Amino acid sequence: MIILEKPVINREMIDAAIYSLENEFPLFGESVAKFEEEFAKFCNVDHAVSTASGTDALLFSLLALGVKMPVTTPCSYIATANVAHLAGGKALFADIDSTNNIDPEKIAKTRKFDAVLPVHLHGYPAKMDDIMEIAEKNNVPVIEDACQAHGAIYRGKRAGSIGHVGCFSFNPVKNMTVCSQGGMAVTNDEKLAKKIRMLADSGRESIYSHEHRIIGYSSRLSSAAAAIGRVQLKYLDGWNEKRREAAGEYAGMLDKRILPPLETKEIKPVYNKFAIKISKRNETKEYLLNNNVQCDAHYPIPIHMQEPYKKQKLEFRNAEKFSKTTLSIPMHPEITKKEIKEVSALLADLDIVFGIS
Numbered sequence: 001m002i003i004l005e006k007p008v009i010n011r012e013m014i015d016a017a018i019y020s021l022e023n024e025f026p027l028f029g030e031s032v033a034k035f036e037e038e039f040a041k042f043c044n045v046d047h048a049v050s051t052a053s054g055t056d057a058l059l060f061s062l063l064a065l066g067v068k069m070p071v072t073t074p075c076s077y078i079a080t081a082n083v084a085h086l087a088g089g090k091a092l093f094a095d096i097d098s099t100n101n102i103d104p105e106k107i108a109k110t111r112k113f114d115a116v117l118p119v120h121l122h123g124y125p126a127k128m129d130d131i132m133e134i135a136e137k138n139n140v141p142v143i144e145d146a147c148q149a150h151g152a153i154y155r156g157k158r159a160g161s162i163g164h165v166g167c168f169s170f171n172p173v174k175n176m177t178v179c180s181q182g183g184m185a186v187t188n189d190e191k192l193a194k195k196i197r198m199l200a201d202s203g204r205e206s207i208y209s210h211e212h213r214i215i216g217y218s219s220r221l222s223s224a225a226a227a228i229g230r231v232q233l234k235y236l237d238g239w240n241e242k243r244r245e246a247a248g249e250y251a252g253m254l255d256k257r258i259l260p261p262l263e264t265k266e267i268k269p270v271y272n273k274f275a276i277k278i279s280k281r282n283e284t285k286e287y288l289l290n291n292n293v294q295c296d297a298h299y300p301i302p303i304h305m306q307e308p309y310k311k312q313k314l315e316f317r318n319a320e321k322f323s324k325t326t327l328s329i330p331m332h333p334e335i336t337k338k339e340i341k342e343v344s345a346l347l348a349d350l351d352i353v354f355g356i357s
C-alpha cells in the first residue's frame, strides 16, 4: 500500500517525550515555554501561545479580537467556519480562485464582515497582499488559518505571520505534529497574545495566580506534547523541502492540466496535501484504492453544503466544482521516487478531463 500521509516519529521525539514525562510537570513545563518561544522565532513573530488544538487557537483568536462575522472560504476543514459560530457569531463565505483559496475580489464584494479568515489550503498560501489591503480598507483584522501551512512562504514571510494572528494545528496529519491534538496562535500583538493565553487557561491572569479575569476555556498543550513539537520543529524546513521535491517529481510526470498550484518565485508552498484536479474523481479514487494507493478528497463537501450550514442555501460555483474534482494523492516527507512513479503511472492510464482552472 502506498500511503497517503504519515507523521514522522523518530527515536529523538520519543526520547524527548519520555524525558518530559520523567522530569517535567505534565502541564506548564519548560518544554511548553520553549516550544512557544521557538515556534514564534520560526514564524518571525514576537509571541506564540499554545493551545490544545488548532480549532481552539482559531476560536480564542476570534474571541480575543471580538470577531463575530468573519468571511472565509467554503473550501477548508469545517473547523475554520465552526469557530465563528462557537464564538457566538456566524461564518460568511466568499468563493475561491485558482489558488483554491479565498478570492480577494469576492471578499471585496461581501457585506458586513468584521474580519477576514483566509486558509492556506493544502499548504498553498492565499493572496495575502490583496487580503491585507481589503482588510485595512474595511478596518477589520485578519486571522490566518495556517493549520495546513507550517513553514510556507508568501513573499518572504511565513504563513501565519502576515495577518493580525495566525493559527496552527499540530494534529498528526499536519506538516509537523505533537503526536496528539495541539495548536498554536502567533502574533506580534502582545495584548492579543495575553488574551488568547487567558482564554486557554480558564481566564487566569497567570498560572501562579488565582485571579480569573475573564470567562475562559481549558485548552493547554501538555509538556510531553510540546517536547515532541520542539524536535519536530527542528526538522520541519527539511521535511517541507522533501515535500516540494516530491511535488516536483509529480509535476514532471503528471498531466499539467491536473496539477495543483505550484511553487513560484514568491510562493513556497508546503504541500500538506498534493491535490490533483480530476473530473471523474470518485472513480479515480476507487481505482487508486483498488491498486493499493491511498487517496482521499480534502474536502468533498464544501462547508456551506454541510448539514449545519446548508439551510442558508448558499452557492459558490468554484468551491463546488473544486470539491467535486479534488483528490489528494500520497504526499509526505518519506515518500519515495518509486512510489511517486507508480502513482503517476496509474494516473496516466486514466481518461483525464479537467477540473476548474
Ligand SMILES: Cc1ncc(COP(=O)(O)O)c(C=O)c1O
Binding pocket: 053, 054, 055, 056, 076, 077, 079, 080, 119, 145, 147, 148, 168, 169, 170, 171, 181, 182, 183
Ligand atoms: C484548515 C484547518 N483549520 C482548522 C483545523 C483544526 O485543527 P485541529 O484539528 O487541531 O483542531 C484543521 C485541522 O484539522 C485544518 O486543516
